[in-house]
Amino acid sequence: MSKILIGRYVAGDSIIYRMDPRGKLLATILFILFVFLANNPVSYVIVTIFSFVAVVATKLKPKIFWDGVKPLIWLILFTSFLQLFFTVGGTVYWQWTIFALSSYGITNAVFIFIRFTVIILISTVMTVTTKPLEIADAIEWLLKPLKIVRVPVDKIALVMSIALRFVPTLFDETLKIMNAQRSRGADFNNGGLITRAKAITPLLVPLFINSLETAIDLSTAMESRGYRGDQGRTKFRVLRWSYLDLINLAYFILLLILLLVFRTH
């Protein structure tokens, strides 16, 4: 379980770390949209270069990004494989019943492969360099316009930050309960599907009870510190735009312009 890297923050120091999380979140979303503009080799090269520059700018070890791609590698290969053999058109090199290897198939497969990889890379850049709480703040900011249609954005933000705060705690607790039940002879890894599903009860029941108890304690503690709902609260973690964020967004606007110029119409 400790191998999962998606959503994990890795401490470091580079330009990207000093950027505003709102800018990073926006840039990530924009990038994912922009990638779909690419439709020829030149534009894919541009996308690849742009994402690699972002990766290099984090100054982190390449292994961290490889860990980000690894869990999804089979999905990527499977999709590319389907593209490779089920696309018709162009020069056909080889055919057997419904399988066909054509020039269109090959380019499509390569494109899909690049598209997947760069999207994962950029999302990893964002999650690895941004603390979960900063991401929550950024999401809150992005959701703010929804206040007009009476979406309780402040409450959602509070829920998000509490949820994020308790992910590591719950994780530790799960591990502790698992170890305690293992010591009493529980076996989580052996047996058939049903035996395993049953074996999880000694883990889930305490986890639920503890979560509910934590929730009650936390809400009491919040109330006793003067929390009275979402109205009239100030913000302690203030996000600040700097010139770095303008550079960040300008970088992706440049990508947009280049893609618009070089894509085939």
Add this chain to the structure above:
Amino acid sequence: MPIKFENVSYTYSPDTPLAKKGLDKVNFELKDGSFNAIIGHTGSGKSTLMQHFNALLKPTNGQIEIAGMTITADTPNKNLKNLRRHVSLVFQFPEMQLFENTVLEDIAFGPKNFGYDKEKALTSAKYWLKKVGLPEEIGGRSPFELSGGQMRRVAIAGVMAYEPDILCLDEPAAGLDPLARKQMMALFSEYQKEGHTVILVTHNMDDVADYADNVLVMEHGKLIKEDSPKEIFKDRKWLQEHHLEEPKSSLFAAKLTNYKFKKLPLTIDELITGIENNLKR
């Protein structure tokens, strides 16, 4: 069969950016039927060490001989159940592990896992419910209706109900009221005197002085001293250097500057005897 640690090292998440050394070349041997205390301040490796006793963690280097098994880095997970039947762990705040519908069923969970039939498991559960000082009628209730202290006792009963040869305790009395604390410690001491090995991780030096006959001192993942409580607490300067406390009795004795003690009193009884001897002179 004695417990033997040979050059045991443990690293958390090795080969990753988060790698962290937990234990560093630990060597010791514990006698059968002894009461061992593991002390050292937070983050010194006590809990990491404890989780090696029943192979919840396996050493990255070195080997452990325990309950007739040898544990190394390559020991498969398959046969560990047999080890855990003999070596049992009580974690900090063990009340967190309760889950069954009734108290008795929860205590019987361990014995059932280790091959007791249903009836025998329940008999054992009833016996241990009484042993930890709870009234019989509690047995049919849900463990979640109990008070924190009662839940703790139920959890401890659940770990002792299959009578493991080696009982490891991580701060079992933390957060208990003084009376409950005394009762629990007395229970463990009695269990040891019946011929079982007890290993206690604690910050409470009074408990160490009262019950332990062997003390292991941990610092930065290393075992820096292993001796009897008498020898450990003798050297005040050494204790201060390693940020360790002393038992209250020896602290008090040190304040009585014009009294002379034949031997350093570690327990209240020894302190009283010492003072009496001084008054007689």
